[in-house]
Structure formats: C-alpha cells, structure tokens
Amino acid sequence: MSLRLLVVMDPPETVLVDADTSFALMEEAQARGHRVDHCLITDLFATADPATGERRAGARIRRASMFRDPALAPITLGAPERVWLDEVDAVLMRKDPPFDANYLWATQVLELARGKTLLVNDPRGLRDANEKLYALHFPAQMPATLVSSDKDDIKAFLHAHGGKVVLKPLSGAGGDGVFLLRGDDLNVNAIIETVTQVGRRMAMVQEFLPDVVRGDKRVLLLDGEPLGGILRVPRKDDVRSNIHVGGTVEKAPLDEHDLRIVRALRDKLREDGLVFVGLDVIGGRLTEVNVTSPTGIQQMSRLDGVNLSAKVIDWIEARARR
Numbered sequence: 001m002s003l004r005l006l007v008v009m010d011p012p013e014t015v016l017v018d019a020d021t022s023f024a025l026m027e028e029a030q031a032r033g034h035r036v037d038h039c040l041i042t043d044l045f046a047t048a049d050p051a052t053g054e055r056r057a058g059a060r061i062r063r064a065s066m067f068r069d070p071a072l073a074p075i076t077l078g079a080p081e082r083v084w085l086d087e088v089d090a091v092l093m094r095k096d097p098p099f100d101a102n103y104l105w106a107t108q109v110l111e112l113a114r115g116k117t118l119l120v121n122d123p124r125g126l127r128d129a130n131e132k133l134y135a136l137h138f139p140a141q142m143p144a145t146l147v148s149s150d151k152d153d154i155k156a157f158l159h160a161h162g163g164k165v166v167l168k169p170l171s172g173a174g175g176d177g178v179f180l181l182r183g184d185d186l187n188v189n190a191i192i193e194t195v196t197q198v199g200r201r202m203a204m205v206q207e208f209l210p211d212v213v214r215g216d217k218r219v220l221l222l223d224g225e226p227l228g229g230i231l232r233v234p235r236k237d238d239v240r241s242n243i244h245v246g247g248t249v250e251k252a253p254l255d256e257h258d259l260r261i262v263r264a265l266r267d268k269l270r271e272d273g274l275v276f277v278g279l280d281v282i283g284g285r286l287t288e289v290n291v292t293s294p295t296g297i298q299q300m301s302r303l304d305g306v307n308l309s310a311k312v313i314d315w316i317e318a319r320a321r322r
C-alpha cells in the first residue's frame, strides 16, 4: 500500500542531511515506496465554488527525492504540480518558526482539509500552542515563570529569584534572543527593553535552572508516548543548549522526571492533535513544548541505535486515509 505524503516545510536548501528531522521522515517514507511531495506554506491555496457549495484546500507541490550521498543535494524537487489536499493521504506540517501571519493563515487553509486527510500536527493544535506558553498548562512541571511585557514586573521577578533568571521572547526558536539576566548587570534594563521591544511584546522570564550546564534534554513524543531523549549540552561560554548555537549532543535515556512530565502532558497533547512533539527538559523541569517542527530524531536514532523515523512513518501508515 503506497501512500502520498505532503510535507509543508522550508525550502530544501535549508536541510542539513545529518541533522534534519523532516528529511529523515521523508527519507524513511521514500524507502517504503511512498510518494513524498514538498511545498512551502505560501504554496497552499483554497477555493470556494458557489455552484457546488464546496470549498477545497490544495497546494502547488513538487515531488521530492531524498539522497544521503554527500555529493548530492539532500532533496531535489520535480516539476511543479497542483494537488488537492483530499488527494494526499497525510500532510506533515513541518514549517520552522517564526509563527507569523503566513503561518497562521497556512493553519487555517489546512483546517479546510480536516477529515479529508491525516493532518500532523493538527493545524488547530499548532495555532493554539505557542511553544513557550503551552508549557503553562502544566505549571507543576515547570520552573517558576512569569510572562509579561512590564519591565518593573520582570525586574521584581529577577530579584525574587536569586538575581539570576532567563529571559526569552515568545516567538523565538533555536536559542534566538534568549538571555541570562543577572541582578547586578547594568545591562538589565536594556536587555528587557530589547526583548520586550520597550514593553510592546510579552516575554517569558524564568527561574534559572543551574542543571542547564549538564544539558537541556529533548524528549520526542509520538502520540503522547516517548520515542526517546537526547541531551544538548551548552558550550562553556553560553547558557543556550540549542544545537543551532553550538550545543553538543549526548545520549540521554529518559529518567523518572521525564516520564512524570510525559504522563502529565499525554492527554492534553492527544486532545490537541499534537502528535509529533519535542519537550525541552532542564533538571527535570519542563521549559518548552516544541510543536511546529521539533527536531532531534536523527541524533536520537544514532545514539540509541534505533530507526525512530520508522516508528513515526508506521504511525502515519496505520492512520492515513487509504
């Protein structure tokens, strides 16, 4: 049974062959004989036809071919074609942040295909879940946290939490714009103004978790069940563990804290259709729930000696429309 999968993502030139999770999923689907199509969020479209009373979502796609040969581009695309989303068996929404107006509209176009194809992750879940704010549904699992655009409130939080906190933009990813704030630093006002755009944007300020030096654990979940974990260890000269800014990856089996967090999130994630999700856990505390394009599957598969992409494609095969 061969399926047709559409992956909505960034341009293929952005793909790192050894690190990209979308690539690994596409490669696995191709290895099983499925057809894999690629499109950008701006390639989605929708129509309304008063004659039939029907609306339909579609995409300008190009068929993707995946190659692991370092001499070749990881993904090459075929000629442009148009397809209705109800003609594909599954849509994998894997566009990287930022969550901007185009992203929002893409989720609303995908919404029109609900019930007509398998949508991973659910566009409604993607819309509802800001990656930083979603964790607030599980306060018992988090470090102490404040979300605010108010400088005085952020400074009061800093002083109430040992004069050492982490300040991060709600729209960030890959460690972008994440600052360690210290109470005695004369840059504190300027940093808060920068991150909040002088009080015009909310930001998240969080108790500093000293365990971050040992690493930020990425726990990948499939339909609420853990696939595995990897530890991202920050460089000696940075607080940010993200691979994107030089964090290194270590093997990290899940411990009792990770499993406690997974159990706390499982039902809500399922309710929200957030099938493929990456939790960030520092010192047994949940700091972020990555839903847009969580990554780590290649490093995790290598370190654990298992093909985790196969588990994701198994799941999709079992639920795809045909």
Ligand SMILES: Nc1ncnc2c1ncn2[C@@H]1O[C@H](COP(=O)(O)OP(=O)(O)O)[C@@H](O)[C@H]1O
Residues within 6 Å of the ligand: 143, 166, 168, 172, 173, 174, 175, 176, 178, 206, 207, 208, 209, 210, 212, 216, 234, 239, 240, 241, 242, 280, 282, 287, 288
């Ligand atoms: N509360 C915290 N205490 C210590 N370090 C933190 C904390 N929150 C974030 N960090 C560091 O900053 C990095 C990025 O933060 P995160 O919330 O995961 O945002 P994103 O990955 O979306 O940029 C983390 O990997 C970690 O190294």
Ligand SMILES: [Mg+2]
Residues within 6 Å of the ligand: 174, 175, 280, 288
């Ligand atoms: Mg993160």
